[in-house]
Amino acid sequence: MNSESVTRVRRVKPGQRFILLRTGEVYTYLRLEIRTPSGMRHVVERDGRETSLHHSCHVEVIDVPQ
16 A cells, blocks of 8 residues: 555545455546535446445545546
8 A cells, every 4th residue: 555645535536446445346437516505416327336434434535537
């Protein structure tokens, strides 16, 4: 694990793939939704399905979009 690649969901850019450190699952960051009933949503994709993660989840970025 490279300490430079460990960050939080709120710092991941659209298109980047990352590993959620808590579970080891691989996600792709899709977008930030600002106007939702609960505030901001960090929308990600895993196994072809959209979901959201809390902004402070620890992740390791595994590739950077060109």
